[in-house]
Amino acid sequence: MPRGVATPEPRQQLFAAVERVIVGDGPSRLTSRAVTREAGVATGLLFTHFTNFDDFLVGYAVDRSFQIAGAVAGLPARAGAATVAENLGEVGQALPLSMLLAMARLLAYRPGTTASVEAVLGPGTAGLQPLEQATARYLAAEQRLGRVPAGTDPDALALAVAGVLQHVVLSYGTSPAAATRIRRAMAALTEGFPAVTR
Template structure:
């Protein structure tokens, strides 16, 4: 098989190992050996499918950013249904926390990967950017529907939402604790801008 072309099952096995390594010891301890050891495969397997560690991590960042983007993409369509806080929280929780945690920490430690993700997926697609974009569009739609006050600023609220998520992810405790803190914080964040009587 040509170098740089990976079997999908092997790719996902190795990507899951990145999640595990970053959650356990942080992105600073990432190495080809650490990843293949966590994946339970031979060290050379990673380099049989990727040019080098940077190439592998770029592929990982693109894959995980796509997962986050795909989960966030449906948020604007939920405008007018459920609750505003509930819809935002559901979107944040749609991607497994270990994946969000690992991706966010990796992009913070290796910011050059952001440009490589954007080159493949487009602007506002790297890491949590997709959630921010989707939340901004969603809140704008809810404002037009009257479920969010006209004085609300969707972009600012979306930025605050992602700031909260970023902070909690980088200081993560247990998954249930993070989910609880996200829900309480998001509920408080939008409480002042949601309306009891939407436009008819």
């Protein structure tokens, strides 16, 4: 990029670029040069906004973890509407698969990033943890309405939902098959649940 030309929302531009690098090439290919080349900006721009490359990756993980938490925050309020399988399936569709894939790969490749995110956002906030927690609250709410069987463990089922999402994005990436697999898995996990709505 020519000198003196302002970069609109440079942090988000860099975050989108690191996501594309992780999804396209894998986290082992992450370098500041790879990210800035993907973003189409000078390498120095990254270090204008972040102390070092580790700080940048933590910034990315914090931003995306916050987005995931925001995207699933309304799930418990959906209790009683549609079906449980439909609501859980929509959670997977509400989150960009590319973001889920990038986060899953990054946190697995650099496990210390989880603690760094939690140092900023609090315990249980990194990656898919907010989704798991929101799902558990949602399932507990549905259980109180009689739409999830009384013997069901909402926490364990929420863990299974998060596990399905992580496995699917790691196995199928952003292909159309991923969304189909998620919907089928949610239907299987909730098979036999009452379909009544209030």
